[in-house]
Amino acid sequence: MPVKVEEFGHFIDGKWxxxxxxxxxxxxxxxxxxxxxxxxxxxxEDVSSAVAAAAKAFPAWRDTPAPKxxxxxxxxxxxxxxxxPALGRVVTQEMGKVISEALGDVQESIDxxxxxxxxxxxxxxxxxxxxxxxxxxxxxxxxxGVVACITPWNFPTAIPNWKIAAALITGNxxxxxxxxxxxxxxxxxxxxxxAAGVPPGVLNFxxxxxxxxxxxxxxxxxxxxxSFTGGVEAGRDVYVRGAQGLxxxxxxxxxxxxxxxxxxxxxxxxxDGVLFGAFGTAGQRCTATSRLIVHTKVYDxxxxxxxxxxxxxxxxxxxxPKTGMGPVASADxxxxxxxxIEIGKKEAKLRYGGRKLTGGAYDxxxxxxxxxxxxxxxxRISKEEIFGPVLSVIRVKDYDEAVRVANDVEYGLSSAIYxxxxxxAFQAIHDLEAGITYINAPTIGAEVQLPFGGIKNTGNGGxxxxxxxxxxxxxxxxVFVDFSAKxxxxxxxxxxxx
Ligand code: UN1
Numbered sequence: 001m002p003v004k005v006e007e008f009g010h011f012i013d014g015k016w017x018x019x020x021x022x023x024x025x026x027x028x029x030x031x032x033x034x035x036x037x038x039x040x041x042x043x044x045e046d047v048s049s050a051v052a053a054a055a056k057a058f059p060a061w062r063d064t065p066a067p068k069x070x071x072x073x074x075x076x077x078x079x080x081x082x083x084x085p086a087l088g089r090v091v092t093q094e095m096g097k098v099i100s101e102a103l104g105d106v107q108e109s110i111d112x113x114x115x116x117x118x119x120x121x122x123x124x125x126x127x128x129x130x131x132x133x134x135x136x137x138x139x140x141x142x143x144x145g146v147v148a149c150i151t152p153w154n155f156p157t158a159i160p161n162w163k164i165a166a167a168l169i170t171g172n173x174x175x176x177x178x179x180x181x182x183x184x185x186x187x188x189x190x191x192x193x194x195a196a197g198v199p200p201g202v203l204n205f206x207x208x209x210x211x212x213x214x215x216x217x218x219x220x221x222x223x224x225x226x227s228f229t230g231g232v233e234a235g236r237d238v239y240v241r242g243a244q245g246l247x248x249x250x251x252x253x254x255x256x257x258x259x260x261x262x263x264x265x266x267x268x269x270x271x272d273g274v275l276f277g278a279f280g281t282a283g284q285r286c287t288a289t290s291r292l293i294v295h296t297k298v299y300d301x302x303x304x305x306x307x308x309x310x311x312x313x314x315x316x317x318x319x320x321p322k323t324g325m326g327p328v329a330s331a332d333x334x335x336x337x338x339x340x341i342e343i344g345k346k347e348a349k350l351r352y353g354g355r356k357l358t359g360g361a362y363d364x365x366x367x368x369x370x371x372x373x374x375x376x377x378x379x380r381i382s383k384e385e386i387f388g389p390v391l392s393v394i395r396v397k398d399y400d401e402a403v404r405v406a407n408d409v410e411y412g413l414s415s416a417i418y419x420x421x422x423x424x425a426f427q428a429i430h431d432l433e434a435g436i437t438y439i440n441a442p443t444i445g446a447e448v449q450l451p452f453g454g455i456k457n458t459g460n461g462g463x464x465x466x467x468x469x470x471x472x473x474x475x476x477x478x479v480f481v482d483f484s485a486k487x488x489x490x491x492x493x494x495x496x497x498x
Contacts, residue, residue: 096327413458
């Protein structure tokens with residue numbers, strides 16, 4: 001049953017608002033073409049009102065005790081748990097990932113909100129000794145103010161919640177701009193925060209394009225921090241624009257994540273892992289396994305296993321629990337992926353798939369075959385992020401070559417190795433240039449209580465999730481308390497030698 005097409009406005013200062021003469025856009029189910037929601041095309045004026053509301057709400061939210069903010073977040077988590085089946089369906093219907101993964105997306109939101117709620121009773125600083133007597137030194141964390149959360153469509157609830165929950169627990173107020181094609185998921189998330197008691201103005205929601213709404217947010221001098229997840233090109237642009245205002249810009253960008261398969265690997269285990277890593281979410285995760293680097297001794301055998309299994313890998317209705325892979329998220333996605341498949345056909349050997357699926361229900365959506373290319377390292381498909389169900393398989397002669405190939409890309413988000421050799425596993429942890437390394441598991445499936453992010457062009461050095469998530473949204477204040485009742489001079493007053 002299709003989701004009812006509801007009309008949404010922006011959410012500003014605790015109210016859903018539709019500006020006069022607002023233009024609208026609609027989101028579309030990528031499996032069926034049905035409409036999912038109708039949204040306002042935001043303008044710079046809309047952004048300005050949302051930022052004003054967030055700025056007005058900031059002092060009271062900042063001064064709400066952090067454990068109290070945590071209680072509200074726990075209530076958000078409770079309500080999201082209740083809404084999980086319905087919200088999971090909206091994720092599938094708006095974004096196209098299979099229902100089990102859509103429920104996982106919502107679960108990842110709940111996990112993180114609960115985790116951050118607990119952070120309300122920590123938000124720890126440091127205490128360190130002073131070089132002077134009767135003097136106390138410590139750091140405390142303070143919120144930044146108004147923060148902008150600009151999020152992608154591939155994890156349409158989890159990624160917004162990673163940002164929003166961390167920003168709120170630390171006492172900031174938020175303007176949230178969801179990806180245009182998953183605005184409904186964003187709106188449903190905002191409804192839950194509001195129902196759970198987040199005060200007016202603390203979380204605001206503005207829909208519209210990155211080039212208008214996103215850029216207006218980044219340019220607004222009242223916005224102190226911008227947290228952005230998306231493509232590398234857009235990320236670089238946000239970074240440069242944010243630099244003009246000397247803002248903290250947090251970026252989570254692309255990946256070209258390798259699985260290394262050594263000759264001593266448990267091949268059936270690796271088979272399940274590679275399938276899930278490469279074709280889960282139709283390959284549209286920043287963490288997706290997009291390169292499989294295989295030791296020559298097991299290459300032929302493993303490729304045979306992989307292609308045999310793909311023959312029984314059902315692509316279709318993402319709401320059907322038996323489906324392995326749903327559609328890709330949009331017409332735009334489909335076009336880009338098919339372009340890469342054409343590039344691949346010229347520079348590499350197409351081993352499996354490669355076509356758009358047509359006929360019957362396929363004709364209503366953006367369904368592609370899971371696709372495997374055999375390629376050498378250095379081709380475009382082996383180095384550029386495709387963000388689709390396309391796996392490049394590369395043969396290598398030994399571990400050293402595998403690591404060289406794994407590291408020779410512009411990204412460094414996730415990485416994995418399958419081996420039974422414990423020394424080799426630890427060597428790989430040391431050698432792989434990535435923010436995340438998995439041993440005997442695919443490149444996807446990070447848990448919220450650990451830092452998430454990458455090196456090289458995957459970002460600009462920050463991490464989301466884990467306890468470090470709070471760093472993105474806080475300023476550190478260093479405090480010196482001199483209780484000697486006299487002027488003491490650091491570096492100048494010296495103790496007599498013992
Ligand atoms: C992303 O694709 O940007 O590790 C996020 C994973 C998920 C998060 C992915 N927990 O695959």
